[in-house]
Amino acid sequence: MHDIDQHSFEFNPDQLILLNICLGFLMFAVALDIKLSDFKRVFDNPKAAIVGLTSQLLLLPLLSIALVYLFRPAPSIAMGMMMISACPGGNVSNYAVHLSKGNTALSILMTSITTVCAIIITPLAFGFWTKLIPGDSAISISVEPSQMVQTIFLLIFVPLAIGMLSNRYLPSFTEKINKPVKTIAMVIFISFAVVAIYTKFEDLRTYVHLVFFIVLVHNALALMMGYGFAKLNKMKEYTARAISIETGIQNTGLGLILIFNFFDGLGGMALIVAWWGIWHLISGFLLATYWGRKPISPN
Helix, strand or coil: CCHHCCCCCCCCHHHHHHHHHHHHHHHHHHCCCHHHHHHHHHHCCCHHHHEEEEEEHHHHHHHHHHHHHCCEEEEEEEHHHHHHCCEEECHHHHHHHHHCCHHHEEEEHHHHHHHHCCCHHHCCCCCCCCHHHHHCCCCCCCCEEEEEEEEHHHHHHHHHHHHHHHHHHHHHHHHHHHHHHHHCCCHHHHHHHHHHHCCCCHHHHHHHHHHHHHHHHHHHHHHHCCCCCCCHHHCHHHHHHHHHHHHHEECHHHHHHHHHHHCCCCCHHHHHHHHHHHHHHHHHCCCCCCCCCCCCCCC
């Protein structure tokens, strides 16, 4: 067993509660943009949604398993890779797709579906895919999916429901608070991340080399796979851009909360999910900026 498998990046209970509140508030901010009509678009253009969700929910976990077999990382790192692939789309992906001149409506739809369904999909997917990790790389940690469901329900579903109900029944109020709430949520979350990195800086400096290259390859292949799969299915360029970014940007905030709540901050899991959370912002926005300079027609 690798040294990282015996290390824990622990938060004290007060820090963990604060992290949970930050994620819940961020989910509320995301929900202010989600409408029931977003889900109806699945029926208007089902192929784009099906291709995008297949890339994110099926191909990304398959890619993750393939890389585990290829790199044979420390067991806890392998589990972290599967946690990444089981999480819903990241909450900054919509802005990145908009910046890329991609199909923002599809991006919002994919984020909405994967986030709302995370209450069931994330614990079940994580449980299923981790069983495929090579036998000599597995860490025996038993977590009941129902326990994860309860946490995700409180941190994802409840804030989403409040935000969507506000959008539906208080549209004027929602429009007024939308922008400031998003700004406040992002500032709070980034501030917490900066403080967390600062307090754990020595640990990160000691171990980050174990995941730097893996995350670089994993994320780059996820972005390319999403784009390539969309093109293979004859999606238009602006839709392919959206599917690429949605496949490569995941809600690592949720992943970290699950790791701290159920795996005691297990070293490799926390490290790779945290580093993915930093790196996918860099890679996603670099790609979005590059594409944004090459606008294309949605027709």
